Amino acid sequence: MVNAALAQFQQVFIEESLEGLDTMESSLLALDDGGDAELVHTIFRAAHSIKGGAATFGFPEMSSFTHEAESLLDEVRGGKRAIDGGIVELLLRTVDCLRGMFARARAGEPLNDAVAEGLRGELAAAMGRGAAAGGVQARREVDQADAWTIRFRPHPGMLAGGNDPLRLIRELAGLGELAVTAELDRLPALDRLDPAECHLGWTIELAGPAKRADIAAVFDWVEGECELAIEPKHVVAAAAAASAAPAAAPVADVAAARAQRETSAESSTVRVAIDKIDGLINLVGELVITQSMLDTFRDGVDASRLALLEQGLAQLARHTRELQESVMGIRMLPIASVFNRFPRMVRDISQKLGKQVRLELVGEHTELDKTVLEKIGDPLVHLVRNAIDHGLELPAQRRAAGKGDTGTLRLEASHRGGNIVVEVSDDGAGLNREAIVAKAVQRGLIASGEGLGDEAVADLIFQPGFSTAAVTTDLSGRGVGMDVVRRNVADLGGSVTIRSTSGKGSVFTITLPLTLAIIDGLTAAVGEERYIVPLVSIVESIQLQREAIRTVVGGGELFRFRGDYLPVIRLHELFGCPDAVRAIDEGLLIVVEGEGARVGLFVDGLIGQQQAVVKSLEANYRRVSGVSGATILADGSVALIVDVAGMVRMQSRRKVA
Amino acid sequence: MAKILAVDDSASMRGMVAFTLRGAGHEVTEAENGQLALDVARGGSFDLVLADVNMPVLDGIAMVREMRAMDSYKGVPILMLTTESHTDKKMEGKAAGATGWLVKPFDPEQLLATVKRVLG
Numbered sequence: 001m002v003n004a005a006l007a008q009f010q011q012v013f014i015e016e017s018l019e020g021l022d023t024m025e026s027s028l029l030a031l032d033d034g035g036d037a038e039l040v041h042t043i044f045r046a047a048h049s050i051k052g053g054a055a056t057f058g059f060p061e062m063s064s065f066t067h068e069a070e071s072l073l074d075e076v077r078g079g080k081r082a083i084d085g086g087i088v089e090l091l092l093r094t095v096d097c098l099r100g101m102f103a104r105a106r107a108g109e110p111l112n113d114a115v116a117e118g119l120r121g122e123l124a125a126a127m128g129r130g131a132a133a134g135g136v137q138a139r140r141e142v143d144q145a146d147a148w149t150i151r152f153r154p155h156p157g158m159l160a161g162g163n164d165p166l167r168l169i170r171e172l173a174g175l176g177e178l179a180v181t182a183e184l185d186r187l188p189a190l191d192r193l194d195p196a197e198c199h200l201g202w203t204i205e206l207a208g209p210a211k212r213a214d215i216a217a218v219f220d221w222v223e224g225e226c227e228l229a230i231e232p233k234h235v236v237a238a239a240a241a242a243s244a245a246p247a248a249a250p251v252a253d254v255a256a257a258r259a260q261r262e263t264s265a266e267s268s269t270v271r272v273a274i275d276k277i278d279g280l281i282n283l284v285g286e287l288v289i290t291q292s293m294l295d296t297f298r299d300g301v302d303a304s305r306l307a308l309l310e311q312g313l314a315q316l317a318r319h320t321r322e323l324q325e326s327v328m329g330i331r332m333l334p335i336a337s338v339f340n341r342f343p344r345m346v347r348d349i350s351q352k353l354g355k356q357v358r359l360e361l362v363g364e365h366t367e368l369d370k371t372v373l374e375k376i377g378d379p380l381v382h383l384v385r386n387a388i389d390h391g392l393e394l395p396a397q398r399r400a401a402g403k404g405d406t407g408t409l410r411l412e413a414s415h416r417g418g419n420i421v422v423e424v425s426d427d428g429a430g431l432n433r434e435a436i437v438a439k440a441v442q443r444g445l446i447a448s449g450e451g452l453g454d455e456a457v458a459d460l461i462f463q464p465g466f467s468t469a470a471v472t473t474d475l476s477g478r479g480v481g482m483d484v485v486r487r488n489v490a491d492l493g494g495s496v497t498i499r500s501t502s503g504k505g506s507v508f509t510i511t512l513p514l515t516l517a518i519i520d521g522l523t524a525a526v527g528e529e530r531y532i533v534p535l536v537s538i539v540e541s542i543q544l545q546r547e548a549i550r551t552v553v554g555g556g557e558l559f560r561f562r563g564d565y566l567p568v569i570r571l572h573e574l575f576g577c578p579d580a581v582r583a584i585d586e587g588l589l590i591v592v593e594g595e596g597a598r599v600g601l602f603v604d605g606l607i608g609q610q611q612a613v614v615k616s617l618e619a620n621y622r623r624v625s626g627v628s629g630a631t632i633l634a635d636g637s638v639a640l641i642v643d644v645a646g647m648v649r650m651q652s653r654r655k656v657a
Numbered sequence: 658m659a660k661i662l663a664v665d666d667s668a669s670m671r672g673m674v675a676f677t678l679r680g681a682g683h684e685v686t687e688a689e690n691g692q693l694a695l696d697v698a699r700g701g702s703f704d705l706v707l708a709d710v711n712m713p714v715l716d717g718i719a720m721v722r723e724m725r726a727m728d729s730y731k732g733v734p735i736l737m738l739t740t741e742s743h744t745d746k747k748m749e750g751k752a753a754g755a756t757g758w759l760v761k762p763f764d765p766e767q768l769l770a771t772v773k774r775v776l777g
Contacts, residue, residue, distance in 0.1 A: 008676065013669035048711045049667045052740035055762030056670065063762070160725065162734035162756030167777045196731065221757030224748070 013057045014102055015271070020046040021102075022340050025095050029343045032088045040083070043091070044073040050098065061111045062101050068123035069094045075127070090126060092344065094119055143212035145232030147176075150215065153183065153201035153227040156194075163222050165198060171218045176208025201227075270370055272330050280330075283323045290315045328518065332367035335413045335422070338377050339364050342384060342411060349388050356395055356406040357388055366413035368420055372492050372512055376422070379485040379496075383424040383508050384409065386481065391428035391506055401503060403427065419494075419536060420514060425507040431500040433457050439466065458498040459596050462486045490595060490645045493519070493534070493628070497596065511536075521612050523639065524590065524603040526571045527580035530639040531603070532612050532631060537644040539591040539598060541606060546585050559600055561591055567651050570602045574626060574647075575640075580604055594645035597652065601642065610634075612641060626650055658682040659704040659776050664694040664720065665738065666712040670761075674707060674738075677765040678772065691720030698724060705775060706735040707759070710746060718753045725754035734775045738763075 024046045027039045047070045055063035069091060075081040097119050101111045150172070154165055172178060183201035193199075206215070215230050222228075294312045301309055339361050350357040368376070392407035399405060412423045437449030440460045449457065460466060464483040489496050494512035513519065513536065521532035522541075542561075549568065550558045557568040568589065572580030581587040581604040589600040612631035617624055617640075628643035661683050665671035668689075675685040686701070688694035692715040694708065706724065710717040717737055724730045734756040739746055747758050759771050 009669040009673040012672055013667070016668055042713075045666075045711050045713060048740065049670075052738075052761040053667055053670055055740070056673070056764075057762075060762075159732060161751065161754055162732055162775075164777070167775070170777060171774060221751075224751065 010057045011269070013053045014105060015269075017050045017053065018099070018102055020050055021095050021099055022337075025092065025344055026340060028088050028092055028095070029347060031083060032085065032347075040073065040077050044070065044077050047073055059101075059105060059111060061116075062098065062105070065101070065112075065116055065120055066098065068120055068127070072123055072127055087126065090119075090122060094123065143232065144209065145212075146207075146209050147233035148206040148210060148212075148215060149229075149231045149233055150204040150206060151201070151227070151229040151231075152204060152219070153186075154198045154222065155225050155227075156197040156199060158222055158225045159196060159198050161222075161225060163225070165200070165202070168218055168222070169202065169204065172204060172206060172215070175210045175214055175218075176206050179205040179207075205233075270331065270333070276326065276329055280323070280326050283319060283326055287316075287319045287323065290319055324518070328369075328514075329367075331370045332514075333370055333373055334365045335368050335373065335376075335420075336364035338373060338380060339411055339413070341377070341381075345381070345384065346388065346409060349385060350392075353388065354394060355388060355392055357392060358406050358408050360408060360410040360412075362410065362412040363414045366415060366420060368413075368512070369514065372420075375488065375492055376510070376512065379488045379510065380411070380422065380424065382481050382485050383510075384411070387424055387426040387428065387506070387508075391426040391430075393429050397429075401429075415514075416511075420512045422510040422512065423507055424510075425505060427505040430502040430504055430506050431458055431461070431498070433502065436460050454500075455596075458500055461498070462496070462596075486595065493536075495595065495645075519612050519614060519641065520609070521641065522590070522609055523607040523633070524571075524588075524601075525605050525607055526575065526603050527577035529575065529577050530607065530633060530637065531571060531575075532610075532639050532641040533590055533592065533601065534628075534641070534644060535609065537592045537594050539593050541588055541590050542600075543588055544584055546583070549584055559589065561598070561600070564598070566591065566598050566600050568600045568602055569647055569651060571642075572602075572604075592642075592644045592647075594648040597648045599648055599651050601647070612639070614641060658684065659772075660684045660686070660702065661772070662686050662688060662694060662697060662703045662706045662708075664688045664691065664706065664708040664712070664717065666690055666709060670709065670738070673765070674768065677768050680765075681769050681772075683772075691715030691717060691723075694720055695723055698727065698730060702729060703733060705772065706730075706733060707738060707772075708735065709738045710740075710750065718749055718755075721750060721753040721755045736771065736775065 024043050027043045027046075031039045031043070047066055051063050051066040051070050054060070054066060072081070072087070072091070076083050076087070081087075097116050100113070101116065104111055104113075152165070152168070154163075158165070169178070169180060181203045183203060186201065187193075187199045212230055212232075219226070219228050290312060294309075294316065297305070297309055297312075342361070343359055346357055346359045387409055392409065393401065393403075395405040398407065408427045410423070410425045412425070414421050433449075433454070436457055437446070437452070437460075440446045440463070441448060443463075443466065445460060445463050445466070446452070461482045462485075466482065486496050489510055489512070492512055494510055497509050497511075498506060499509070500506040519532070520535040522535060522538060524531050524533055544559055548559050550560075550565070552558055557570075558565040559568060560566075568584075571577070572582070584602070587602055587604050588606060589602055590606075591598060591600050610633075614629040615631060617627060617629055620630075624640075626643055626646050627640045628646065629641045630638050631641060633639050658681075661678055663671055663674045663678070663685055664687075665674065666689050671687050671689065675687050678685045686697055686703070688697050690712045691708070694706070695715070698706070708717040708720055712720075715723075721735050721737070724733075724735065735754065737747070737750040737755045737758040738761060739750070739758050740761045750758060756775065757771075759768065763771075
């Protein structure tokens with residue numbers, strides 16, 4: 001049976017269970033590393049909660065499956081079974097299987113699959129018995145009679161358990177007509193009477209057809225706390241003990257599946273810490289106060305109150321900024337949810353490759369925008385796989401290089417200015433310059449490695465279709481990867497860079513904006529138009545003399561900047577703005593950096609720095625290359641936000657063409 | 658209507674219990690483990706306590722034991738929400754002083770019927 005309460009809490013159950021599975025996984029991994037007994041309790045509790053909840057929230061298959069794992073854990077917990085690598089492995093696969101079941105539950109698909117069935121057998125086998133019995137145990141035989149005599153004599157301490165004999169007798173009255181006689185024979189003398197104890201007993205005549213089981217059920221909770229005799233007065237012909245119960249099950253399954261479908265699809269909810277909400281409420285309160293203060297100026301402002309008005313406006317500005325930060329903060333979640341998948345992954349991959357890897361996670365509490373968080377997982381997975389597969393060496397190779405057998409892989413997240421920086425570093429062999437150059441030449445990406453700086457060589461691995469692994473493995477794929485990593489990160493408004501030292505290891509640095517919804521930018525004027533250039537990509541703004549510009553074959557313009565020649569992109573040409581400044585020495589060049597390359601954007605001049613709320617162009621119009629979105633300026637006009645990485649790509653395409 | 662203390666570490670289970678009971682007009686206070694439940698119980702009075710067995714910090718059975726040691730909770734009905742269908746957990750709960758139990762899975766109607774049964 002499905003009702004509103006069930007559907008409402010089903011989603012909560014799925015989310016908390018997925019968290020529980022994460023806990024189970026990390027605890028199992030810690031246990032494998034020689035953790036303590038408390039971990040077993042933690043794992044057991046998580047399994048137990050899932051089992052209990054699954055049955056209540058309409059997932060009986062999941063409940064019975066988890067029951068197998070729980071039984072195994074119970075034996076470990078009770079000291080009846082020693083935990084070993086085999087059991088950890090089996091339970092880890094159980095965690096994976098349950099994750100799959102929850103995914104199917106969300107999608108409204110049948111929960112059981114071949115993997116689940118196979119695992120169920122393995123769990124049962126691990127318990128040292130055959131397939132799960134599953135069936136309902138035979139109950140005591142159903143006994144029916146027209147009238148019963150019940151002798152009920154509570155032990156003196158029964159009241160302490162909160163069971164009131166009167167309640168039990170009233171409940172019996174629901175089964176038929178009662179004639180109750182109190183037995184006073186054990187009543188002590190008045191001076192020895194303790195009001196908290198029960199010394200009364202009752203003989204109850206119940207008239208009307210009733211089952212023994214129904215009567216016994218009334219006394220279920222006081223079993224062992226009373227003397228109880230239930231005797232039939234008139235025996236009815238033994239009713240067939242038909243068990244009709246199983247027939248009802250399939251119907252319940254269908255209903256449950258339908259309920260899941262209604263609430264299917266990815267979760268689009270965010271769990272918010274209560275103090276963040278309290279902070280918001282607090283801020284709104286202050287905003288209301290400021291508003292009512294400003295409201296007193298409705299009838300006009302005279303000079304004497306000008307200072308007060310200024311103060312009010314300053315407060316309004318502060319509250320608006322704080323409110324904005326707090327609201328953005330609601331979307332911020334710790335990166336731990338992404339990091340947590342790596343211990344398991346690193347363990348699996350390194351085992352498969354015969355490598356020894358120690359994983360260090362740093363800064364797991366660093367918060368990221370939910371959207372960024374959801375999309376950063378895949379690129380990180382790729383970098384981690386690459387680091388183990390290509391970066392870290394086999395134990396023998398490490399020994400030969402004078403390093404310890406165990407390599408270190410480090411994932412570190414931190415705030416740096418207005419950005420989130422995630423670093424994936426290893427102490428492996430580092431990038432192999434010769435191999436990269438050779439491959440790039442073979443691929444026709446470069447003519448030769450001569451004159452290429454280390455940075456430029458490292459950058460080659462981000463080219464599409466690049467792969468140097470002599471033997472491709474099933475782990476790191478076949479050279480599709482690093483270019484995708486860079487593109488995914490660029491889509492999030494971020495960038496990826498590499499630092500590598502031969503023999504010492506590599507560091508991949510992903511720099512991400514704090515949020516996708518608001519950017520800090522410089523407003524630039526181009527004719528009548530206004531463009532926002534994201535602050536993160538700006539290197540410098542310079543004014544050039546006419547002579548500093550070199551024109552090359554094909555009409556491109558270059559200028560010298562810190563020893564490099566960079567191309568000039570004239571925004572007025574690109575976007576077709578009339579009335580814009582054309583002479584180089586009358587305008588301004590904004591040197592920007594994206595995807596590791598730099599270009600100069602030529603604009604009329606800078607207006608100022610501001611925060612821009614990003615509105616999607618794709619959602620409202622269509623995708624425009626060179627533009628990442630639009631924003632509305634203080635005067636109500638629309639300004640386009642320059643997509644620096646896109647411009648760099650456009651420029652390099654033009655160069656090739 | 659009764660004042661009820663619902664104790665469960667699972668937000669979904671606790672939420673469903675509280676939602677169902679509030680729907681029936683009861684006043685429900687929630688606590689997410691036995692220790693927090695004891696703190697809440699000390700600061701107020703309840704007509705009924707519903708508690709999960711397996712919880713972090715302080716489990717349901719230890720919670721019942723401590724609650725029964727408090728004068729104001731000597732006779733208050735305490736029900737254990739339990740998934741164990743075998744009797745040892747029920748008996749352990751009883752020995753600690755629980756009034757009875759409610760076996761998961763339960764549906765809202767069954768929960769209300771049981772609560773009604775206890776409150777009389």
